[in-house]
Amino acid sequence: MFKFYRAQGCFSRTIGFLERSTKQPIFNCSMCGQCILRTCQLHCPMRCPKSLRNGPCGGSHEGMCEVIPGHRCVWDQIWNAAERRGQIERVMKIQPPIDWRLEGTPAWLNVVKGIITLDGHPKGCWMPPFTGPATEPRAGTALENALRAGQFAVTAEIVPPRAPDFASLQKRITMLRGKIHAVNVTDNASASVKMPSWAVSALLARNGVEPIFQLACRDRNRLALQADLLGAYAFGVRNVFAVTGDFVTIGDHPGAKPVHDIDAIQLTAMLHRMRAEGKLASGADIRDSAKAEPFRPKLFIGCAAHPTADPILGQVMRVMKKVRAGADFVQTQVVFDLKRFAEFMKVARDHGLTEKAKILAGVMPVKSAKAYEFLGKVPGIKVAPEFPKRIEAAASKDEEGIAIAREIIEFCRATPGVAGVHLMAPHWEAAIPVLLERCKLGVQPFTPSPQPVAAA
Ligand code: SF4
Ligand code: SF4
Numbered sequence: 001m002f003k004f005y006r007a008q009g010c011f012s013r014t015i016g017f018l019e020r021s022t023k024q025p026i027f028n029c030s031m032c033g034q035c036i037l038r039t040c041q042l043h044c045p046m047r048c049p050k051s052l053r054n055g056p057c058g059g060s061h062e063g064m065c066e067v068i069p070g071h072r073c074v075w076d077q078i079w080n081a082a083e084r085r086g087q088i089e090r091v092m093k094i095q096p097p098i099d100w101r102l103e104g105t106p107a108w109l110n111v112v113k114g115i116i117t118l119d120g121h122p123k124g125c126w127m128p129p130f131t132g133p134a135t136e137p138r139a140g141t142a143l144e145n146a147l148r149a150g151q152f153a154v155t156a157e158i159v160p161p162r163a164p165d166f167a168s169l170q171k172r173i174t175m176l177r178g179k180i181h182a183v184n185v186t187d188n189a190s191a192s193v194k195m196p197s198w199a200v201s202a203l204l205a206r207n208g209v210e211p212i213f214q215l216a217c218r219d220r221n222r223l224a225l226q227a228d229l230l231g232a233y234a235f236g237v238r239n240v241f242a243v244t245g246d247f248v249t250i251g252d253h254p255g256a257k258p259v260h261d262i263d264a265i266q267l268t269a270m271l272h273r274m275r276a277e278g279k280l281a282s283g284a285d286i287r288d289s290a291k292a293e294p295f296r297p298k299l300f301i302g303c304a305a306h307p308t309a310d311p312i313l314g315q316v317m318r319v320m321k322k323v324r325a326g327a328d329f330v331q332t333q334v335v336f337d338l339k340r341f342a343e344f345m346k347v348a349r350d351h352g353l354t355e356k357a358k359i360l361a362g363v364m365p366v367k368s369a370k371a372y373e374f375l376g377k378v379p380g381i382k383v384a385p386e387f388p389k390r391i392e393a394a395a396s397k398d399e400e401g402i403a404i405a406r407e408i409i410e411f412c413r414a415t416p417g418v419a420g421v422h423l424m425a426p427h428w429e430a431a432i433p434v435l436l437e438r439c440k441l442g443v444q445p446f447t448p449s450p451q452p453v454a455a456a
Helices: 002-006 011-029 076-085 088-092 109-113 140-147 165-177 198-204 222-234 263-276 312-326 338-352 371-376 387-393 397-414 431-440
Strands: 153-158 182-185 209-214 241-242 300-305 327-336 358-363 419-425
Touching: 011 109, 011 397, 076 088, 076 312, 088 312, 109 327, 140 198, 140 300, 140 419, 153 165, 165 198, 165 222, 165 431, 182 198, 198 209, 209 222, 222 263, 241 263, 263 312, 300 312, 312 327, 327 338, 327 419, 338 358, 338 397, 358 397, 371 387, 397 419, 397 431
Parallel strands: 153 182, 153 419, 182 209, 209 241, 241 300, 300 327, 327 358, 358 419
Antiparallel strands: none
16 A cells, blocks of 8 residues: 555656655655644654654653653654744644555645645544534543542552453452542553453443543554444443553563554544544444444543653643543643642643643552662653652651652642542552541542443
8 A cells, every 4th residue: 555655656756755855864754744844843753753743752851752762852852942932832733643655655745736734634634623512421430420520539540460360350349449439441551461451441340340441552553442442332431541652662572563553642532533423533433324323432531641751841731732632531640759740730720721621640659769769760750859768768668658658649639730649559559448548538429320331
């Protein structure tokens, strides 16, 4: 298919040669065929190893790329240039997914032929605003009900086991059932193979724990993402969480080919379009017969934020883009640097983000200085130096770990614009009930919608 597009004749090849000769040395152009240099402040976004057209990811640190050591993060450059030139709104425009058939073709000629617009968007591409009904159907999940009712919401996280062994999950399910609003099920977290997120989400739904189905763009193209969402929905999953995903090189299959067909913002828009219009990314209706009404899944859509990744404005505005694309709630990466989190929330409030979406702060109890040292090296996480020092000096490291997590929760609860906390304790899950009890957190008395069990 690509060869067909690339070999359209002598004229096309000549223009392609001229375009490549001009743009490759200056912009490191890889001829995506749908140029968005104008929007991206004359920095080519295709230099991003995750092919993000709506960056940055959550791993950019002090202007450097999390994937390629020693390389500048192109999205750090784009946001800094946009801020300097007062062109933030230009970068805020949601970029549609790439039409991979155009890869290798000359973008100049594609504009002249009307295949793409001057902004580099393939003609007829799907992006917000969508034309759904004024009131979208609500998912009616316990998480959605709590957040809409203004309650301080609590979510937790389950990393699926690698071996398909339900017994290992049962303990965690029992520990969390009835105590929190919903549980995220990670999707091959840290780019390492685990049981699939949709299957464990379905297991949770069937066992009385409301799941948040995480969908990562790293492992699936747009077909597989939509198919998995519809499959999970049929098993009662209503909360969905769109992420780009850690890059493959940090995981257990570092030589695998990362997919990154679409990014997390495009995925959010795709989910929102399914909800609002009952349409797939292709524009086809979600229905099996021409007479049926298009099926509009009732979804509550979440997205990630990275308060301690760089640049701070780019991180806030990227979340704002996700909200514009259709996200309803936001869960942040773990907070270990309170000063930086407060700065992030201030920028978020100043730009109206906290009015448009519910933000849940990520909190992780940690009981060893070594764990803090490891976490401090994870792209996008910053650890304040006092926390590992306190753990080192403590007589009871468990108690000190709980005390620190409690302080972070109380700090977040007191920060304007924080609507809840998201508790992550991958190697210390027993800490979660202790924190819930000591911080008086958890499901508040109200009548949630009945747990959905099948596609409506
Ligand atoms: S956006 Fe595409 S066409 Fe434009 S410089 Fe980058 S790779 Fe080349
Ligand atoms: S840090 Fe992330 S957004 Fe920036 S270039 Fe690297 S992969 Fe892309």
